[in-house]
Amino acid sequence: xxxxxxxxxxxxxxxxxxxxxxxxxxxxxxxxxxxxxxxxxxxxxxxxxxxxxxxxxxxxxxxxxxxxxxxxxxxxxxxxxxxxxxxxxxxxxxxxxxxxxxxxxxxxxx
DNA sequence: GGGCTGACTAGGC
DNA sequence: AGCCTAGCCAGCC
Numbered sequence: 001x002x003x004x005x006x007x008x009x010x011x012x013x014x015x016x017x018x019x020x021x022x023x024x025x026x027x028x029x030x031x032x033x034x035x036x037x038x039x040x041x042x043x044x045x046x047x048x049x050x051x052x053x054x055x056x057x058x059x060x061x062x063x064x065x066x067x068x069x070x071x072x073x074x075x076x077x078x079x080x081x082x083x084x085x086x087x088x089x090x091x092x093x094x095x096x097x098x099x100x101x102x103x104x105x106x107x108x109x110x
Numbered sequence: 111g112g113g114c115t116g117a118c119t120a121g122g123c
Numbered sequence: 124a125g126c127c128t129a130g131c132c133a134g135c136c
Contacts, residue, residue, distance in 0.1 A: 005133095005134095007132085007133075008133090008134095025118085025119095026117070026118055026119085027118065027119060030118080030119095030132090035131080035132065035133095036119090036131095037118090037119080037130065037131040037132070038118090038131060038132045038133075039117095039118040039119060039131090039132095040115095040116055040117085040118045040119085040131075040132070040133090041116085041118090041131085041132050041133055041134090042117085042118080043116075043117035043118060044115085044116050044117070044118090044132095044133080044134080045117095045133085045134090046117070047116075047117050048134085057117080060117075061117085062117075062118060062119085063118075063119065063120090067117090068117050068118085069117040070117090071117080072117065
């Protein structure tokens with residue numbers, strides 16, 4: 001059995017299944033994959049592949065609904081605009097009504 | 111093979 | 124309430 005290589009694949013697969021207008025957190029994905037403490041790996045895994053158009057990285061934020069990844073985007077506002085374009089209200093780089101926009105893979109993908 | 115790093119999270123001060 | 128520290132896991136040098 002291979003190592004975390006599958007973990008990366010799982011992360012991409014989950015992120016791709018995130019519906020528009022919704023967002024999830026690294027911790028949620030990590031927990032869904034079995035690594036509730038491996039949230040950093042999730043973010044890093046995508047950080048290494050956020051360049052792929054198949055992965056809506058802008059729909060993945062931290063547990064606070066904060067757009068922590070905007071710094072890696074081409075522009076610091078690209079992430080926010082993408083989310084707003086999908087119907088998510090973003091204020092001060094944070095998702096408003098985060099609880100309502102939160103997309104839990106454990107509940108949706110279960 | 112050991113150590114560092116990282117889009118995190120939760121707890122402590 | 125805000126800042127700091129510790130923990131965890133997987134890839135890369």
